[in-house]
Amino acid sequence: MDKPTLRTIAQATGLAVTTVSRALAGDPRIAARTRAAVAEVAQRLGYVPDRAAQRLRTGRSKVVALLLNTGHEYLGFTHELIAGLMSALNGTGYSVAMLPDLIDEGRDAAVREVLRNRMADGIVFSRTEVFDARVRLLSEHGFPFVSHGRTEFAIPHAFVDYDNEAFARAAARHLVGRGRERLLMIAPQGRFTFGQHLRYGLTAEGRAAGAVVEIPEDIHLDRPPEEIAAWLRRRLMRPDRPDAIICVGEVPAIAASAALGDIGLQAGRDVDLVAKRASPVFEMLRANVFTAFEDLRETGRLIGDTLLRRIAGEPPETLGILQPPVIEFTPDREAARRSG
Amino acid sequence: MDKPTLRTIAQATGLAVTTVSRALAGDPRIAARTRAAVAEVAQRLGYVPDRAAQRLRTGRSKVVALLLNTGHEYLGFTHELIAGLMSALNGTGYSVAMLPDLIDEGRDAAVREVLRNRMADGIVFSRTEVFDARVRLLSEHGFPFVSHGRTEFAIPHAFVDYDNEAFARAAARHLVGRGRERLLMIAPQGRFTFGQHLRYGLTAEGRAAGAVVEIPEDIHLDRPPEEIAAWLRRRLMRPDRPDAIICVGEVPAIAASAALGDIGLQAGRDVDLVAKRASPVFEMLRANVFTAFEDLRETGRLIGDTLLRRIAGEPPETLGILQPPVIEFTPDREAARRSG
DNA sequence: ATGCAAGTTTGCATCGTTACAACTACTCTT
DNA sequence: AAGAGTAGTTGTAACGATGCAAACTTGCAT
Numbered sequence: 001m002d003k004p005t006l007r008t009i010a011q012a013t014g015l016a017v018t019t020v021s022r023a024l025a026g027d028p029r030i031a032a033r034t035r036a037a038v039a040e041v042a043q044r045l046g047y048v049p050d051r052a053a054q055r056l057r058t059g060r061s062k063v064v065a066l067l068l069n070t071g072h073e074y075l076g077f078t079h080e081l082i083a084g085l086m087s088a089l090n091g092t093g094y095s096v097a098m099l100p101d102l103i104d105e106g107r108d109a110a111v112r113e114v115l116r117n118r119m120a121d122g123i124v125f126s127r128t129e130v131f132d133a134r135v136r137l138l139s140e141h142g143f144p145f146v147s148h149g150r151t152e153f154a155i156p157h158a159f160v161d162y163d164n165e166a167f168a169r170a171a172a173r174h175l176v177g178r179g180r181e182r183l184l185m186i187a188p189q190g191r192f193t194f195g196q197h198l199r200y201g202l203t204a205e206g207r208a209a210g211a212v213v214e215i216p217e218d219i220h221l222d223r224p225p226e227e228i229a230a231w232l233r234r235r236l237m238r239p240d241r242p243d244a245i246i247c248v249g250e251v252p253a254i255a256a257s258a259a260l261g262d263i264g265l266q267a268g269r270d271v272d273l274v275a276k277r278a279s280p281v282f283e284m285l286r287a288n289v290f291t292a293f294e295d296l297r298e299t300g301r302l303i304g305d306t307l308l309r310r311i312a313g314e315p316p317e318t319l320g321i322l323q324p325p326v327i328e329f330t331p332d333r334e335a336a337r338r339s340g
Numbered sequence: 341m342d343k344p345t346l347r348t349i350a351q352a353t354g355l356a357v358t359t360v361s362r363a364l365a366g367d368p369r370i371a372a373r374t375r376a377a378v379a380e381v382a383q384r385l386g387y388v389p390d391r392a393a394q395r396l397r398t399g400r401s402k403v404v405a406l407l408l409n410t411g412h413e414y415l416g417f418t419h420e421l422i423a424g425l426m427s428a429l430n431g432t433g434y435s436v437a438m439l440p441d442l443i444d445e446g447r448d449a450a451v452r453e454v455l456r457n458r459m460a461d462g463i464v465f466s467r468t469e470v471f472d473a474r475v476r477l478l479s480e481h482g483f484p485f486v487s488h489g490r491t492e493f494a495i496p497h498a499f500v501d502y503d504n505e506a507f508a509r510a511a512a513r514h515l516v517g518r519g520r521e522r523l524l525m526i527a528p529q530g531r532f533t534f535g536q537h538l539r540y541g542l543t544a545e546g547r548a549a550g551a552v553v554e555i556p557e558d559i560h561l562d563r564p565p566e567e568i569a570a571w572l573r574r575r576l577m578r579p580d581r582p583d584a585i586i587c588v589g590e591v592p593a594i595a596a597s598a599a600l601g602d603i604g605l606q607a608g609r610d611v612d613l614v615a616k617r618a619s620p621v622f623e624m625l626r627a628n629v630f631t632a633f634e635d636l637r638e639t640g641r642l643i644g645d646t647l648l649r650r651i652a653g654e655p656p657e658t659l660g661i662l663q664p665p666v667i668e669f670t671p672d673r674e675a676a677r678r679s680g
Numbered sequence: 681a682t683g684c685a686a687g688t689t690t691g692c693a694t695c696g697t698t699a700c701a702a703c704t705a706c707t708c709t710t
Numbered sequence: 711a712a713g714a715g716t717a718g719t720t721g722t723a724a725c726g727a728t729g730c731a732a733a734c735t736t737g738c739a740t
Contacts (some may be wrong), residue, residue, distance in 0.1 A: 068419075
């Protein structure tokens with residue numbers, strides 16, 4: 001009733017351990033008849049190769065490491081990404097291990113650990129920075145990884161990214177088209193590349209259309225929603241108040257919506273709200289927000305596929321995916337009711 | 341520039357590999373001076389033990405498997421639980437690996453896989469069922485695990501659970517105390533133990549206080565929020581409509597709030613809303629909902645601690661934790677404003 | 681028969697670690 | 711002074727898989 005090993009099968013079939021190993025690997029040097037016989041016995045005994053032994057011998061762990069933000073995260077961003085990643089890895093024998101991404105201190109610690117003890121064959125991480133230390137380190141070592149988000153390094157590397165610049169441009173066009181002139185964005189921190197893309201896109205497109213664009217440095221997506229709401233209340237009471245708010249994230253959008261209500265302004269009338277959404281929560285809210293959907297499960301899948309190809313040896317030059325944004329801003333229930 | 345191994349250190353110190361191994365493990369049979377010397381050299385060379393080799397030799401993987409629901413999940417439930425789990429494991433050398441929890445087909449598949457190839461030393465899972473196949477299987481094998489949620493098996497096993505019955509009772513008392521008489525709960529599916537506890541708690545306490553309690557079987561937390569809202573709209577238009585809705589989850593609470601608004605009813609006046617909350621999102625909503633906070637990060641931490649003790653050999657009998665609920669129902673911003 | 685290649689199969693070493701039994705050097709006992 | 715005891719260290723053999731070189735088969739031409 002012990003776990004069967006190659007030796008068990010070797011004894012059962014009268015073959016050598018090496019032969020069994022090769023047979024199971026489908027090595028063409030082993031006669032087809034032998035391979036079939038071995039496969040049959042292995043199947044019957046319920047043989048499963050020992051991962052630890054394979055890993056020790058080959059140096060490959062069949063594990064993919066995912067760096068996980070340890071801070072608070074309010075809507076189901078992570079879950080969707082992980083689910084997508086797992087579905088891409090499903091059936092490949094790879095599993096996902098999680099390591100903490102200590103975002104505010106030595107962000108490359110987890111990466112260094114993986115490089116040191118080879119606990120994974122590849123790495124995935126989000127919230128990529130413009131000159132991300134992890135990207136630099138991993139690229140230098142030629143270690144397979146996929147960043148969720150681009151960098152501005154000259155060296156190409158594998159990435160999967162949502163076209164945030166296009167999203168921001170579309171939002172600007174949408175709002176200016178509705179007659180808005182003072183655009184405010186609650187954006188990611190500027191250290192993150194996608195924060196830069198969003199800033200650039202909104203600023204360029206907005207100004208070209210003659211609008212004023214405002215993007216606070218200090219009030220960003222990682223601030224607690226209460227603080228965002230409080231800041232917005234103050235900001236909206238000044239005479240030069242924005243007439244449109246773009247929120248890159250669902251919770252800040254809810255905060256913005258609350259702030260508007262608090263000071264007696266109406267979304268859709270006094271101020272337009274635009275948000276990126278990853279869950280169907282907005283469909284339940286009567287917040288009068290225009291949203292564009294970002295499919296993070298699909299992103300996770302693409303990341304998984306890309307990483308597998310990178311691990312298989314494809315060069316990083318050819319492994320960059322820029323997901324086009326859905327440029328249609330769907331009004332939520334309230335907006336739909338109001339305008340139709 | 342090769343990775344240092346025990347052999348490297350042995351050569352550097354002139355000791356035998358075995359001695360070095362023992363020294364690093366802090367074995368008292370090795371002289372304190374030798375231990376210090378070895379530690380110093382290991383440190384200097386940047387030695388890190390090879391996990392695969394340790395695992396092959398000892399049979400322990402230093403990995404904890406987490407079964408992750410692959411379905412949709414709308415608010416940050418998973419992220420908080422994982423973050424808590426990781427913080428408990430932090431510094432112990434254990435890492436977390438994720439396996440898919442295929443909730444609607446062969447739920448024990450992932451467990452069987454772990455039992456077969458010993459890819460983890462312990463398992464964690466949520467959404468525990470009354471007679472959970474995974475609990476049965478793992479208990480039979482004496483394999484360390486912690487279930488998030490209890491079962492009704494006679495065999496004791498390690499678990500961490502939130503006292504949902506107490507939550508439901510408190511909610512019933514709170515609502516009846518406010519004069520409500522017809523309580524409706526949007527609950528988890530009855531197959532899950534916590535669904536049973538919630539049903540029982542609300543029914544017992546509500547009926548004892550003379551209220552009518554209604555808990556639909558078919559409209560539960562895993563239904564898409566739109567469907568919950570649609571069902572509630574229909575239900576609320578019937579003459580025997582509930583005057584209080586208890587939502588065990590944030591998204592259903594938002595759906596309920598939307599449904600009320602759709603048909604012109606006001607939360608807090610016509611119908612009271614109560615919800616369990618795990619994120620601060622409600623503080624931003626003007627939904628007039630009374631909430632009780634469930635700290636899932638803490639739950640994750642407790643699960644991690646418990647699992648480590650179970651792996652260390654503590655018997656399951658002594659490893660059950662029932663988290664007391666926060667029985668204070670905080671009104672959200674709107675409710676607070678309204679009531680003074 | 682002999683040689684030789686192609687087609688199969690085998691033994692050995694190895695990955696890095698730890699368990700086990702054995703060995704050395706030294707002190708203590710009687 | 712011989713034997714027992716102890717503290718400290720060592721060598722060898724695993725764990726289960728795989729890479730490599732060598733060794734068997736065959737068949738077939740010489």
